Amino acid sequence: MTRYSAGEIEAKWQAAWEQAGIFKAVRSDDKPKYYVLEMFPYPSGRIHIGHVRNYTMGDVIARYKMATGHNVLHPMGFDAFGMPAENAAMASGGHPKEWTYNNIDTMVGQMKPLGFALDWTRMFATCDPEYYGQQQSMFIDFIEKGLVYRKNAVVNWDPVDMTVLANEQVIDGKGWRSGADVERRELTQWFFKISDFSEELLDALDGLDDWPAKVKLMQANWIGKSRGLQFAFSVIDGPTDRIEVYTTRPDTLMGASFVGISPDHPLAKQLEREREDVAAFCAEARKGGTTAEAIETAEKLGFDTGIRVRHPFDTSWELPVYIANFILMDYGTGAIFGCPAHDQRDFEFATKYDLPITPVFVAEGAEEAALTEAYVPLKTEKVRYVRGFAGDEVQTGDEGVNTAVDFCEANGVGQGVTKFRLRDWGLSRQRYWGCPIPVVHCDTCGVVPEKKENLPIRLPDDVTFDVPGNPLDRHPTWRQCACPSCGADALRETDTMDTFVDSSWYFARFTAPRADTPTVLEDADYWMNVDQYIGGIEHAILHLLYSRFFARAMHLCGHLPEKSKEPFNALFTQGMVTHAIYQTRDENDRPVYHYPEEVELRDGKGFLKDGREVTIIPSAKMSKSKNNVVDPVQIIQQYGADTARWFVLSDSPPERDVEWTAAGAEAAAKHLARVYRIAADLAEANDAPNAAEDDALLRAMHKCIHEVTQGIESFGFNASIAKLYGFTNTLAKSKAGTMAKVLAARTLAQLMSPMTPHLSESVWEMLGGEGLIATADWPQADEAMLVDDTVTLPIQINGKRRAEISVPADMPKEEVEKLVLAHDAVVKALDGGQPKKLIVVPGRIVNVVV
């Protein structure tokens, strides 16, 4: 008998699949198509165990769909542009291109041994000119459709690295890399007009039934729709006539006590130029950090400009105009009216600067008393207006706001407007390793899109990273070109695109990855949409929102069919793979982290070789600095791919984190070896049939088919695996004849095959299965075999389980009732009386109420 050797069989079957070409996706009208996609990886250098879990989930779906008669597209590629490649180049003197492609090679080499059912012929990296050239072509289409524009925008500028930084890269006001004080600079940047789609992107969320509610909610909050009133205060003798404000609480207008403007408001900027005291204040106000912490603790600062405005409903009522550090220029109009009585932030501000606090309403039945904090009624709370203007009707929530808007409009004070929080998407990056923006700056023609026949605009290879800044800017010749419009000498744009652009349409490109247009409509129409998209929750907002925008923009440009405006039919967000941290403390009480192999586990405690006990911090995110990273390559060498695949799915529901433990991996490996052994034994066995045992085994088999299938369909992989363990136990203990057992074992192999494809092939082969298990039809549960002839009914007395009876499954309710009433335990409980109620749920349970 041969023993289970993962290394041998995995190489063997991978070669067999490769030779049979069964994972290559080809359009066909014979079968329904199914497109399953996992979020593609960044080529950081090595695959992570999290990748293994992510792609295994996708692979289970892909293989299951293949077995259930679908024409499956399951591709893989690399999100290959981005900063780490440039940072590596700066650190080690290499070239981003070389670094990236080497990493891709390494990672493909690490992924292939996992035996994923991927169509590798469709693979691409976003840094391939064939890919980013098509992206440039689309960018030009977007310009034509008015989906892209240029405007000045304030950016975080790192004066040492000479680059724009994302907000996340600014730490305590300093560049994350250089440590230099970050400046706010105004630069001309390219923007996608995603805000044109705010309403649509919000409304369409409702139709995404197979997306997690959580993700839809996060997107809705991000888009941030609000209904309010925009109106102007007229200025009494100031440098401007009016100050426009926006409010979502027009019903509190009669409680206004000041007007606040942002330090970046045009009026503030004008005053800043004219008055030194204003300039000093604005400089101070702008300093504040952007982190949540900084905002939490930041002091509310105000500066009384001396300017006064009139209240729109009472011209004798004058309000002071403050410049305040908490007012954002890029929301609403950059100016607000403050109502301290009903807004906590305004309350604090008013208290600090001794401004009046005028309530508009009080809780019904309450007295109008001095407030110690802002009174913000709950939505359901009834209030009584003490200073209303829209009649005396008591209205709260949206109704109150709408009434106030109507009233203001009717009296000529502003108009109701809907605002969105969603800003246009700034895509310009002053980096080398990204997709060049395909436009040319011409002295006479201005900014001109490049001609499509000149695409791709390739990144030059001869660049250096020994000095900071964008190498494209200082390249001796790259910038120089002819104006596509007039032919005169002109200069190329040196900004490249945000890497989120690259990942916003790759799913569409997979449908025709080698085409010389961005997509081929026929292919896109066939393969799109992605039927199942799988990835991390960390992309819940940006990547998915950008992709939804891109799909719409691509549709407008004729690159995607109408139905693909929502490109992902179903989304699943998987949990992380975590690992315990083993920690001790050094003499200075600083934490010291130990590798798992240094720690011996006994009775749930961990000990070092020298006997010291370590503190175990369970379920921590894997981190190199905490020494708790497991390397998939090592795991595959040690246990094989099937074990790794089985384990990452087995212990936790897919949406939750799973903790990697050596013991768990060991158990998975044992189980696979056991299945192999059972099959190998069966291949040599020859036991005569045994009718009763055979029937019992086959019934268990059909039940297992049913349950495992349901589990896979509903992303309950852990539940499916538990059922497979159970069925393996049943099979191992069964006294059935060899024929029945072989059938059961082959079925077991099939049901396991999405998770452990290699082992399953070997079992299939040993037990005489025809062809590859990968192309075999999924087993069908026989409904008749799912119903047992006799069922055991628990008998509850007053809701507590007291006894049970065995009855034929089809016994009429009345007969069951008779039997139950005759049961010893029931007779005893009734004590000669009649039950108050008798509930029989056929096939389930009986409850006697006495």
Add this chain to the structure above:
RNA sequence: GCGGGCGUGGUGGAACGGUAGACACAGGAGACUUAAAAUCUCUAGGCCGAAAGGCCAUGCCGGUUCGAAUCCGGCCGCCCGUACCA
């Protein structure tokens, strides 16, 4: 602050409103073995009991129901997301 989620044995976790704890890890007992590994068998929520059996148990309090881990209300705790958004 706002929004969402979660809370079940020593551990990870099962459980269409219907026998709570499937399956697995760790634990205990045993078989095989010179021994170990491997494998196999049994056991296993807590308390009382020799056993039969009983009582208590899904964060806490209440409600709906013949019946609640599951539905509803309130509280406590943890996790995630998000925010000077007017």
